[in-house]
Amino acid sequence: MSAHRRLGLAAAAALLPLAVAGCSGLGRSAVGTITYETGHEVEVTVTSPSVKGCHRLAPAGATRIENETLVDVVLYPTRDCRGPSTYVPSNSGNSVVPGTLPWRSYTVVH
Template sequence: MSVHRRLGTAAGAVLLTLTVAGCSDLGRTAVGTITYETGHENEVMVTSPSVKGCHELGPDGARKVENETLVDIIMYPTENCRGEESVYVPANSGNEIVPGTPPWRSYSVVH
C-alpha cells in the first residue's frame, strides 16, 4: 500500500470519527420518565426528555417530582434554570417542595 493511500485512509478515519463524535450528542435523551405534580395537583409525565437545555414546568410549576430516569436532574425556582434555591434530584428518586416555598419552575438534566 502506498504512503499516499495510507495517509488518505487515516485522514478519512479521523474525519469520520470527528463527525460521529460531533453529532453523538444530538438527540440524546434521559431514558425514562419524569413525573411532577403541579400547584393545582395535576400530574404531568414527561417521557425521555432531552439532556440539553432548560425545561420549563408551566405556569403552575411543580411541587413534587419523581425522577425515574437513568440520570440526575436539578429543579429550579425560576423559568430559566437559574437560582440559588435549586434542588438536586438523583436518578430513580423524588423530592417535594417545603410547604410555604415557591414551586419549581424549570429543570435541567445532569449529563
Template sequence: MSVTAPPTVLRRRSGIAAGAALLTLAVAGCSGLGRTAVGPVAYTTGRDEVVTLHSPSVKGCHELAPDGAEKVENRTLVDIILYTSRDCTGRQSAYVATTFTDANAARALPWRSYRFVH
C-alpha cells in the same frame, strides 16, 4: 504460483471498505442528536395536577407548569437539577438523582424548571 485478484475486485472491496468507514463516521457524528433521558419525569403542580413527561431531551432547560411544581419524581436514567427560576438559573436548586423524588416544604417556592446532568 501466486494468485492475485483482478483489479475490478480490488476496487470493489476498496469501495465497500471506504463506504463502511464513511457510514460509521456519519452514525458516530449524529449519535448525540435527539438523546433522551429514558423514562418519565412526573410532577405535581400547585393545583394538584399530575403531569408526566416521557423521555424528555437531555439537552437544555425544561420549564414546568406555569404555577410550578411542588413534587417532582425523576424516574429517568439521568439525574436532574430543579430550579425555582424559569430559566434554570439561580442559587435555589435541588439535585434529584435517578429514581428519587423531591417534595417542597409548604412555604418553599415551587420548582419552575429543570435540566439534566450529563
C-alpha cells in the same frame, strides 16, 4: 461489478457506523420519565427529555417530582433555571417544603 466499485462500497459500509456514532450525541435524551404534580394537583409526565438546555415545567410549577430516568436532575424556582436549586438523583423523588415556591424549570445532569 468491478473490483474498484466493490472496494468503494466496502469502504462506505465501514465508515457509515462511524458517521452515525459521531452524530448520535446531537439528540441525546434522559432515558425514562419525569413525573411531577403541579400546584393545581395535575400530574404531568415527560418522557425522555433532552439532556441539553433548561426545561420549563407547567406554568403553575411543580410541588412534587419523581425522577425515573437514568440521570439526575436539578430543579429551580424560576422559569430560566436560575436561583437556588434542588438536586434530585436518578430514580428518586422530592417535594417542595410547605410555604416555599414551586419548581418552575429543570436541567438534566449529564
